[in-house]
Amino acid sequence: MLVDEYAAFYSQHRRQEEEVILPAALRYLTADDWLELDEAFGANRDPFSGSEIEGEMDRLFSLIVSTVSESIH
Known part of the structure; x- marks a missing residue:
């Protein structure tokens, strides 16, 4: 089923x-990098x-x- 895929x-x-990107970001990005990212994401609207x-x-x-909930139970 397409939804399952x-x-x-x-x-x-x-x-x-969660396992690759965020740990790397926490390790390598500076406080200024995080502020810049926060501003960039805040400027983007849905x-x-x-x-x-x-x-x-x-x-x-x-x-x-x-559908996902039903397939888990």
Whole structure:
């Protein structure tokens, strides 16, 4: 099922962030680097926020969460 494939992909993506990217960032980035990153992320807004498809995205998210939850239990 496509949702299962996406859930597996996203899980692996998140695992890489948590086990590789974030530990490296904590080790190598300076306090000034973190401030710059914070400002950059704060300046970016969600491109879907307030758009007509926001409700559709909410429904898709709910479908994914419920499908993944069902496959875990």
